[in-house]
Amino acid sequence: MEPGTYAVAPLPTGPPWRLWQDVGAEAAARQGVYAPVYSVSFGARGRIVIAPGDSRSTTLILEKCEGYCRGVDGRDGPNLACAGCGRAVATRIDDCGSWQTVWLEPDAVVRRPSGLPDGPPPDWADLERAEHRVPPVEPDGSWSRRWEAAVGVMLAHLVAATENHPVTLPAGPVTEWLGHAVARYLPPGPDPRSVGLAGPGIPEPRLRPDVLLVPRHPGTGEPWCPPDREATVVPLDSGVWAYLTSPGETSPTPATGVLPEGVLRDDYPLPSRPWYPLEPHDGAFRKTLVGLPAIRSPRLRSDHDAAYRS
Numbered sequence: 248m249e250p251g252t253y254a255v256a257p258l259p260t261g262p263p264w265r266l267w268q269d270v271g272a273e274a275a276a277r278q279g280v281y282a283p284v285y286s287v288s289f290g291a292r293g294r295i296v297i298a299p300g301d302s303r304s305t306t307l308i309l310e311k312c313e314g315y316c317r318g319v320d321g322r323d324g325p326n327l328a329c330a331g332c333g334r335a336v337a338t339r340i341d342d343c344g345s346w347q348t349v350w351l352e353p354d355a356v357v358r359r360p361s362g363l364p365d366g367p368p369p370d371w372a373d374l375e376r377a378e379h380r381v382p383p384v385e386p387d388g389s390w391s392r393r394w395e396a397a398v399g400v401m402l403a404h405l406v407a408a409t410e411n412h413p414v415t416l417p418a419g420p421v422t423e424w425l426g427h428a429v430a431r432y433l434p435p436g437p438d439p440r441s442v443g444l445a446g447p448g449i450p451e452p453r454l455r456p457d458v459l460l461v462p463r464h465p466g467t468g469e470p471w472c473p474p475d476r477e478a479t480v481v482p483l484d485s486g487v488w489a490y491l492t493s494p495g496e497t498s499p500t501p502a503t504g505v506l507p508e509g510v511l512r513d514d515y516p517l518p519s520r521p522w523y524p525l526e527p528h529d530g531a532f533r534k535t536l537v538g539l540p541a542i543r544s545p546r547l548r549s550d551h552d553a554a555y556r557s
Contacts, residue, residue, distance in 0.1 A: 248298040248348065254468075258538070261290035261338060261350065262324045282537045282551050295351040302349045304330045305337060318342035325352055346392075369466035371447040374489045379465070381486030383424055383525070390521050397484035398425060399531030401460070402432050404481045405442070407541035408458050411550055413439040420491045421460070427524035432532070444492060445478070446471045462488035 248254065258279040264286040267275060275287045311326040312319045318341040319326055325335035327349065336355040341347045373379050383394045405414065413436040416422045416429060421444060443456030451473075459478050461471040462485040470482035483491075536542055542551055 248296060248301075250298050250300060253295055253297045253301075256294050256296065257292060259288040259290045259292055260294050261288060261321060263289050265289055279538050281540050282542045282548060284533075284537055291353055293353040295353065295356070296348050297351065299339060299341065299347050299349050302327070302337065302339075306330050307339070308335060314342040316343035318345070320345060321350070325355075329355075369464070371462075371464065371471070373465045374447060374462060374485055375493075377493075379486055380490040380493065381484070382490060383487075384521060388521060390523075390525055393484065394487055394525065395528045396531045397487045398428050398525060399527035399529065400535045401481060401483045402428065402527055403532050403535035403539065405429070405458065406432060406536060407539045407547065408479050408481050409433065409440045410541075410544060410546050413437070414442050414458070415439045417443050417456075420494050424491065424525065428527045432527075442481075444488075445473060445480070446488060446492065449492065460488070460491075 266286050267280075267283050270278075270287050275281070275284075278287050278289065280287050305327040307319075308326045308328050311323040313322050314320045319339055320342040321338040321340045325338050327337040327339050328334060329336050334355060336352055338350045338352075339348075340350070381391060381393055383391050385391055411433065414429060414433050416426060421442070440458055441456040442458045442460055443452055445451070445459035446462045455478065457479065459473060459480045460483055461473075461480045463470055463482045465485045470480050473480065536551065542548060
């Protein structure tokens with residue numbers, strides 16, 4: 248999470264966990280899980296996630312600080328207590344391989360106005376700002392962790408929307424940056440479905456693709472909806488989508504006088520690229536896929552069950 252921001256998880260998250268075999272399909276579906284998994288969360292709904300640096304006046308509950316490596320993973324439930332009253336109010340997670348987060352328990356915290364002036368709420372216009380675009384490469388030359396997670400989530404929706412059929416991607420940044428990842432989950436084959444980019448500010452294509460890759464709203468997270476509301480859409484993180492639609496100038500274009508903003512000199516180093524193809528976060532893919540009711544279709548369920556048994 249960016250400092251000063253928060254998000255709310257509408258579905259159950261965190262402990263207690265119950266084994267799928269003990270829960271059954273109907274009870275699991277009520278928890279938002281529609282295919283077999285090892286365990287199903289029966290934690291609170293509406294938990295609030297913030298950046299760890301935004302938490303205040305809390306102290307660790309030492310007996311609940313289990314972790315696999317050199318951090319805590321929240322396996323025992325809330326591990327942060329109110330420094331004033333001692334009540335367990337949140338869960339800090341910072342173990343290796345985990346996003347660093349603090350999850351506030353919805354029944355233990357109260358929303359209070361800060362007294363600071365409200366900024367403008369995020370809207371579709373934010374996608375046009377250069378700072379909203381999320382570059383695919385980290386400063387150390389590796390793939391962006393946000394890209395890995397976002398593409399994993401997107402692929403789950405794409406698999407569900409196409410019922411595991413092969414796809415053809417539009418030429419340009421989508422194929423360049425996502426082609427390898429898509430081919431890993433939807434390899435080439437007969438009867439492919441076409442995929443195209445759509446969203447605010449993009450002209451509608453003359454021939455509409457079978458599936459539209461659209462941004463999520465930067466505030467609500469809801470997918471952008473085409474004007475006719477009939478197209479099949481696959482949502483994508485708005486920062487990643489914005490980069491794919493407007494990656495910026497990357498070619499060293501000769502110019503006289505002062506170079507226009509965004510144009511690179513021909514003696515500048517080329518933009519950095521990872522030395523290995525993008526590998527989507529498989530956990531994000533699997534968790535998203537089992538949370539989509541579409542996985543109950545015979546074609547998708549058969550493929551999922553075969554992978555689950557293996």
